[in-house]
Amino acid sequence: MSGATGLEGKQIVVVNWRDLDHSLAGGAEIYAWQYARALQEGGAKVRFITARDEGQAARETRDGIDVRRGGGALGFYLFALLWMLRHRNDIDAVIDPACGLPSYSPLVLRRSTPAFLIVHHVHQAQFAVHFPAPVAAFGRWMERVAMRRVYRRQLTAAVSESTATEMREQLGWNGTVRLLENGADLPPYDAADAQNKDADRIVVLGRLVAHKRVDLVLDAVAALRARPAFADRDLLVDVIGQGPEGERLAAHAAELGLADRVVFHGYVSSEEKNDLLGRAAVHVCGSDAEGWGQAVIDAAASGVPTVARDVPGLRDSIRDGKSGWLVPDDISPGVVTGRLADALSNALIEAADPTTRVHRAEACLKWAHKFDWSQMRSNARDLTTEMLLGRAPALPDCHNPRDLRVAV
Known part of the structure; x- marks a missing residue:
């Protein structure tokens, strides 16, 4: 892409529970990878930190993005935090999608390093579906209490207005939640x-x-x-x-x-x-x-x-x-x-x-056709530039990242 983005040379980490090649990859993984692509297209050096599924390499390069893998379904969180702690001096920003739970990256980053929390949907009800009662209760507390405290000073976005509403009603989220909608791969269908x-x-x-x-x-x-x-x-x-x-x-x-x-x-x-x-x-x-x-x-x-x-x-x-x-x-x-x-x-x-x-x-x-990944990537670059440089993006239409005021 042409033109300055404000991201040139920045070292940005995308932390996501799974990558596109994981056996359980879904829409959240497509979204995270599209975000990583957006940053790479904007001139940033991007590292994608994710879990390591059976048969996957610990490290590879894809679409110009450095992929680092480690840990399983739960061990991934420790792997990601330790990796970011070791490399904290070389990280300019972290993109931290919550796939059930985020990585809680601000706990190990320098105070000056921004982290962008992206919430796909609130999982308060889902924890009981997947885990025994004590583990589910802990998961609900991590999402409802710990996540809000750790990310209270960070830029936050939801992928839909429903998710922003859930954050307000179920998590007691304060402040502004931006909206960064999904895109779509549109086949040539008549x-x-x-x-x-x-x-x-x-x-x-x-x-x-x-x-x-x-x-x-x-x-x-x-x-x-x-x-x-x-x-x-x-x-x-x-x-x-x-x-x-x-x-x-x-x-x-x-x-x-x-x-x-x-x-x-x-x-x-x-x-x-x-x-x-x-x-x-x-x-x-x-x-x-x-x-x-x-x-x-x-x-x-x-x-x-x-x-x-x-x-x-x-x-x-x-x-x-x-x-x-x-x-x-x-x-x-x-x-x-x-x-x-x-x-x-x-x-x-x-x-x-x-x-x-x-x-x-x-x-x-x-x-x-109101949704496409190129538009999402453009909006993602705008939000990341705003986070890094304090320069607000233009908002020409309803599918650009807009503010949703979410207060208790």
Whole structure:
């Protein structure tokens, strides 16, 4: 890129729990890597500190970025803190996304070194899903109390307005939270091609982990197949993604009588993903909560509307009634399943008409094209320059990093 950015020669560290090649990588990893790319494009020397998955090298260079790996799911935090402590005199700034918890980098940095905390979504409810009660309680305290205290003087951003609201209501966050939205990889898809979609094809996109609640989607599909209106419909489900819930979900699909109706594709290339999305009529997301809903925008970029629960992140990434449909949430899984089934029924009945599919695809594409990674990277450079030099970026439109006043 041309023109001075204020980042030339700066030594900046991006600390993220996983990198793009980690077996459990998802939207947060894409976001962190795009941020690292933004800094590298701006002339900074970037080091990406992350966990080391099985088979990964301890160090490599990718896209001109120096990647350092160490530690596992929890050992990574100690590895990252010790690495930053050893190199603190050579660090000008740290970008510190919270993937459940951030690295707490200010504890080991020089007082003059700024750290930029980026919150994808608040995990107070998710800790109990993944950890035993004592560990979950400690995790909630680390997020609600320790994170706020450690980063109280640092620049902070959320990836969506829902996340900023969660920070205020659940974490008691004070001060200003900037908004730095996600981008998207937009394939060359023409809305007219929606005429060729399979009206009976449903897609689920994302990591196979507990809080994504793919089980609820399978339950909804099973309920739908039992309805008379779908007796002659040949419903198929493509599940794109991998994760620790994969085997359990495959067994659940078999228990529901869906073994021959659901294909678990695991990890696929971008080309394969776009091909599967290009054939799908409806995307369904059963997540308990998201920071943003990257899968929703990826689906919309291929003309696929999403049925999802009306929860944080998903209500930001879906234009209800246009690029998809939000169903009211409930504490009862059975109630949620029924509502997802009803919304999916309506979506599939609509999808049976090729002309309607094209109109819906047009709305999806119009929404998806409001987000792109080049814009996100530009905004990321502006915020980093502001943090380093005290020079505020220009704010020409609603997708630039804007202030959200978040007070107790």
